[in-house]
Amino acid sequence: MASTQLAVHKRFDIDFPVSDPSTAQVTSASACEVRQAWARIPDPLSQQQTETLRERIVHRLKSQQAALVAHYYVDAQLQDLALETGGCVGDSLEMARFGRDHPASTLIVAGVRFMGETAKILSPEKRVLMPDLDANCSLDLGCPPDAFAAFCDANPDRTVVVYANTSAQVKARADWVVTSSIALEIVTYLHQRGEKILWGPDRHLGHYIQQQTSADMLLWQGSCLVHNEFKGDELLELKKAHPDASVLVHPESPASVVALADIVGSTSKLIAAVTESTAGTFIVATDQGILHEMQKQAPGKTFIAAPTAGESATCKSCAFCPWMAMNGLAGVNACLEHGSGEIVLDPALGRQAHKPIQRMLDFAAAYKKNIRASGDLSQDVHLFSQIGPA
Missing domain, CATH: 3.40.50.10800 (NadA-like)
Known part of the structure; x- marks a missing residue:
């Protein structure tokens, strides 16, 4: 049986923000063009193949002191296998933090590439493998590091806040990295300090936070395919x-x-x-x-x-991420059998990207410990002193 069965390719349209070369400004969705990205679709496995792969994976995870961490959006088989073998199912940050705190020397990250990079940033001493390194994210693809850096350079008076769904290079350019579970609180806090925000890359999440906080936010115009x-x-x-x-x-x-x-x-x-x-x-x-x-x-x-298109219409995503679907049992087994799909980051880049992630983690810990029931961050005078300036 082949170690991996990823062969069929499918193409998808994604938003790609286009900036004005003279100003590096991307301030409206109309500034986006449609580009194509591709994903591989795993071949279906027979029941016998599934059982054989599961047995091999369970054995190799144990013998190699490895842990399987999976996102909620990957195939249900992988979610269950991660939990059955002492691994983790969670969002991107939960996956990375679990991997950091787990004694395993090898992490198998079933998700998309930025998740593997985040795990490596928080656990630089560990080997981080992915079932398919080409499993990407439309938010990551739509926020190229050079273009985003130019956007930041054109707005030096703004605090750069980036969503976790970004490359290590984009994270390294940020003052803060946020997840959807803490983004609103962090932007509220920065707004109450009088800071103007440069946000990237998801425009819908950015717009939602802007509406909730009234913060001065300049939005990169990316979007999630799903x-x-x-x-x-x-x-x-x-x-x-x-x-x-x-x-x-x-x-x-x-x-x-x-x-x-x-x-x-x-x-x-x-x-x-x-x-x-x-x-x-x-x-x-x-x-x-x-x-x-x-x-x-x-x-x-x-x-x-929820519906992704009207009745009788043909939807592009059908509420399934095509890159999450690239994770399968065959790919996990290949990681363990051959050491394939390793995430390699320049150590200096990893250290720089770690800073805004750690700032978020420190904020979350201080927020949980100190914030009053009113939710008024401005009245918690101890909060920022525990985090340090960006």
Whole structure:
């Protein structure tokens, strides 16, 4: 049996922000052009192949002192295998922090490339392998380091805040790295300090935070291939058909979709919502890979995927990330058998990218410990002294 079965290629349209060469400004979605990216589609495995690969992976993880960490958006088989073998399923930061704190000397990161890079940044002494190094992200692809650096250089008076869905090079250029679970709090804090923000790369998440905080934010105009496809009109029709359903929306979605949400939040927050809410039915606007964990957390509840296109239309993403789908059992086995898919970062780059990530981690720890129930960051005089200036 071949060690990997990734052969079929499929192409997808992604937003690619185009700046004015004289100013490096990318301030509106109309400044984007459509470019194509590709993903490999794994061949389906037979039951026998699946069982054989699982056995090999379990054995090799143990013998090599390796840990499998997986994102909520990868195939359910990988999520379950990670948990069964003492690994982790989580969002990108949870994956990286778990890997940092785990005694394993080798981390197998089932996700997309920026997640493997983040794991390597936080665990430079460990070997970090990925089932497919070409598993990318439209936000990462749509935010080239040189172009983003020019954008930052053209706006030197702004604090640079970048979403975790970016390359190590972009992170290294930032003052702060944020995830969707802490972005709102960090931008609120910076805004109350009177700082102007340069945000990248997801324009929908940036717009949502801007609306919530009234912060002065200049937005890079990237978007997530999956979340950008959700449609407000179709979601409204689905709500009418399920009037008792609670609508869960990731803030990378367009504003028309966010406006219809009962709960807006990160993958972790949306998962928590299904157990905390009294609702019995949920309409979920994020990658459908999350439904596996939601069903496990709340087996008696009903989950409906939010629409990515109108009735009878053909959707591009269908709420599945094509790059997350590049992760499979064959690729994980190849990592362990051949040491393939290793993330290699220049140590100096890794150290520079670590600084804004650590600043976020310090903020989150101080916020959790010190913030008052009112949520007024400006009144917590000890918070910033524990973090240090950007």
